[in-house]
Structures are given as C-alpha cells and as structure tokens.
Amino acid sequence: MRIVFMGTPEFAVPSLERLYHDGHDVSAVFTQPDKKRNRGMNLSFSPVKQLAIEHSTPVYQPESLKDGEALEILRKLECELIAVVAYGKLLPREILELPSFGCVNIHGSLLPKYRGAAPIQWAVINGETETGVTSMFMAEELDAGDMLFCGKTAIGENETSGDLHDRLSILGAELLSETVTAILRGEAVRIPQDSNAATFAPPLHKNMSSIDWADTALNIKNKIRGLNPWPTATAEFSGKTYKIFTANIQFMESARTPGTIVSEGAEGVAVACADGVVMIKELQAPGGKRMAASDFLRGNSICL
Numbered sequence: 001m002r003i004v005f006m007g008t009p010e011f012a013v014p015s016l017e018r019l020y021h022d023g024h025d026v027s028a029v030f031t032q033p034d035k036k037r038n039r040g041m042n043l044s045f046s047p048v049k050q051l052a053i054e055h056s057t058p059v060y061q062p063e064s065l066k067d068g069e070a071l072e073i074l075r076k077l078e079c080e081l082i083a084v085v086a087y088g089k090l091l092p093r094e095i096l097e098l099p100s101f102g103c104v105n106i107h108g109s110l111l112p113k114y115r116g117a118a119p120i121q122w123a124v125i126n127g128e129t130e131t132g133v134t135s136m137f138m139a140e141e142l143d144a145g146d147m148l149f150c151g152k153t154a155i156g157e158n159e160t161s162g163d164l165h166d167r168l169s170i171l172g173a174e175l176l177s178e179t180v181t182a183i184l185r186g187e188a189v190r191i192p193q194d195s196n197a198a199t200f201a202p203p204l205h206k207n208m209s210s211i212d213w214a215d216t217a218l219n220i221k222n223k224i225r226g227l228n229p230w231p232t233a234t235a236e237f238s239g240k241t242y243k244i245f246t247a248n249i250q251f252m253e254s255a256r257t258p259g260t261i262v263s264e265g266a267e268g269v270a271v272a273c274a275d276g277v278v279m280i281k282e283l284q285a286p287g288g289k290r291m292a293a294s295d296f297l298r299g300n301s302i303c304l
Contacts, residue, residue: 001101001184004079006030007048011165012085014173015106016051019083022177026057027077030070032088033061066092074098081183083176084138093140101183103138106172108165109201110134110150112193115143116201120168121161123201125226127218129155131164133172135179137190144198146190148182151175160228160246209234213259217249217276235271235280237261237302245282245290252277261303268293269302 002025005016019026029052037044045053052059062070071094074082082103084091096103109119111134116122123131132152139145151171155164182188209231211220224233224247233244247268254262256272263270269280284290285300 001025001180002027002078002080003180004028004030004074004077004082004099005048005052005085006082006087006089006091007085008032008046008088009086010047011108011169011172012087013047013051014169015083015085015176016048018173018177019180020055022180024180026052026055027079028058028060028073030060030062030087033063065089065095071095071098081180083180085172085176090140090142091138096138096140104148104176104179104183105136105138105143105145106176106179107134107136107143108168108172110152111136111143111147112195112198114201115198117203119201120165121201121204121226123226124155124159124161124164125222127222131155131168133168133175135175136193144193144195146192148179148188148190149175158225158246158248160225162229204231206231211235211244213271213273213278215274217273217278220273220278221247221249235259240286240302242286242302243284243290244280245284247281248279250277250279264297264301264303266294269297 003019005019005026007016008031029048031046031048034043034045036042049059060073074095079099081099081101084103084105091103107119109123110132114122130152132150134150135148136145153167153171209227211223211233224244227233228245234241235244250270254272254277256262258273260272261269262272262277267279270277271280280293282290283293283296285296
C-alpha cells in the first residue's frame with residue numbers, strides 16, 4: 001500500500017519502522033519542524049525524521065496543514081492511506097478526505113478514555129492498572145474517530161510513564177501493522193466511540209510538578225511515576241527543590257505534619273503524607289545528578 005506517515009517523537013518510530021518492514025511504499029513522511037535545543041540552540045531533527053532520512057524517504061515539515069500547501073503535496077503523492085502516530089497536529093477535513101483508504105491513527109490509550117496529548121502519563125497519574133493502544137479512522141474532532149482495533153496491557157505498580165511509553169510504542173507498531181492489513185483485505189470494522197464515556201488527557205506542564213504531601217501516599221507515588229521522566233515531580237526541603245524520580249509507600253503511621261521528613265537512611269528519605277509515609281528512593285539535588293537517595297545521603301542531609 002502507498003502510505004504517507006505522519007509522526008514526530010520517539011513513540012512513533014517503531015510504527016514507521018514496522019511499515020518499512022512490512023514492505024509498504026512509504027512515499028513520504030510528515031513531521032514537526034526542526035527545533036532549536038540545548039544551550040547552543042542547534043537545530044535538532046525529530047526521531048521520525050532521522051529514520052526517514054535513513055530510508056531515503058522524502059520528508060516534509062509544514063508549519064501548518066491549513067494553508068493548502070500540505071494538501072497540494074499530498075495530492076501529488078497520490079497516497080492511498082495516511083498513517084498518523086503522535087504527529088502533533090490536527091488534520092483538516094480536506095486532508096482527512098483525500099486518501100482512498102482514509103486516515104488512521106494509533107493512540108496510546110484504550111479509547112474513548114484519555115483522548116488528548118498525554119494519555120500514557122495520565123493513566124499512570126490516575127492509578128490505572130490497565131491501558132493499551134487503539135487504532136482508529138481519524139475524524140475532525142480530537143481522538144474521536146471510529147475505532148478499529150485495540151491492544152491491552154497491564155500497568156505495573158512501580159512502572160513509570162517512561163517505561164510504559166516504550167512498551168506501548170512497540171504495541172502500537174504491531175497494531176498499526178494489523179490495522180493496515182485489515183484495511184487492505186477489506187476486513188476493517190468501524191466501532192463508533194461512546195462519547196459519553198470519553199475522558200481527556202491534557203498536556204503536562206512544569207507547574208504541576210510540585211508534590212502535595214497533604215495527599216495520600218498512593219496518589220503521591222502515582223504522581224511521581226506519572227511525571228517520570230518529564231516534567232518530573234519535585235519537592236522542597238530546607239529551601240531547596242529536589243527532583244523526585246521514584247518512591248515507595250511505607251505501611252506505617254505518622255503523626256507528623258505532611259511534608260515533614262520522618263527519617264533519612266539506607267532505605268531512602270521517609271516523608272509524612274496524609275495517610276502514612278512515602279519513601280523517596282531516587283532523587284536529584286539542585287545542580288547534582290540523579291541518584292539513589294541512599295547514595296545521596298552518604299555525604300548529605302536533606303534536613304539541612
């Protein structure tokens with residue numbers, strides 16, 4: 001099948017790799033414009049662009065899909081299908097209606113739950129025990145198109161959103177392969193979404209990093225997991241802001257005020273919360289490196 005692929009971050013790379021592996025004619029790749037990164041402000045390619053270059057696939061990086069330029073490019077490409085995975089732009093109606101087989105998307109949740117930009121992170125933050133990926137025909141409304149297939153997976157009790165992201169990217173690639181095959185064979189069955197059951201996963205922001213120690217231990221642990229690796233949960237102790245990467249729940253009661261350090265030692269840093277104690281296992285001090293809390297405490301004290 002002649003396919004145009006649209007995607008940008010690392011999550012989309014396995015899906016594009018699978019299309020190449022399956023022998024499809026990937027006629028072009030659309031990805032977000034290059035961005036300036038790091039202190040040197042050097043232009044950086046998206047992971048999807050890098051893979052496309054390695055396969056000598058033409059790459060297009062329009063600032064907008066609404067000015068008609070992208071539409072003309074796609075018309076000339078005469079693609080049969082557009083496959084979208086974490087592209088970062090909404091497709092206007094004229095593009096959605098262009099390919100003969102339509103436009104399909106791989107989304108990192110079990111739709112209609114967690115429509116939006118950060119489904120993986122919010123599933124972890126909210127303490128879900130199961131998630132997955134869904135393939136769907138795209139519609140103008142965000143993540144609201146008819147579903148095709150879904151792949152489910154359990155979320156580990158200590159799994160971070162970064163760990164889950166990597167697993168779902170592989171599962172998404174498998175689902176895209178299954179979806180394209182079904183469309184080619186005329187076996188793709190549309191399943192309308194129940195909009196009444198829809199939930200949303202808005203983008204993450206740095207201003208949500210701060211831990212509220214007055215919350216429950218489980219909610220705090222889930223927030224730390226869900227914000228790892230970005231934007232990372234933070235906590236302030238003795239006027240210093242620490243990044244918190246992993247933590248466990250200590251099954252012990254504490255009469256201390258939430259946010260008070262209960263102990264420091266070989267197990268980590270124990271902090272009182274609303275219903276018990278959270279044990280910080282990995283952290284990063286200001287200007288320091290990420291490390292086990294026990295290693296940090298060998299020459300330092302958070303209490304000081």
